[in-house]
Amino acid sequence: MRTEKIGLNGYLYRIERAETAWCNSNNAYQTVEYIVEGCELLRDLRRTHLGLAIVHDYRTYLTDVDLSQKTAKFIIATLKLGQFVNTTATHSQLEEGRCQARD
16 A cells, blocks of 8 residues: 555556546545545545544555554455455445444
């Protein structure tokens, strides 16, 4: 995540593995910074994994020992990294499991 060499469209486009660098959900350049701080569609999931925003620089989420572990789990939970999504599970099944885990 710190190097930005991660399966998000911003990087994948740079290495010619994606058709666009933009995030499908919000028409913004898809980077780690955008996912961790900017995407409004991930606000509830971000709050669940990272708590209320008290950090004002996304790099802190990647360098602090405790926060970096939480951030890694959050990034995986966004389902933006295809290699971590079970291809036999549907998105709704994953959402249902995530909601049950919160309860």
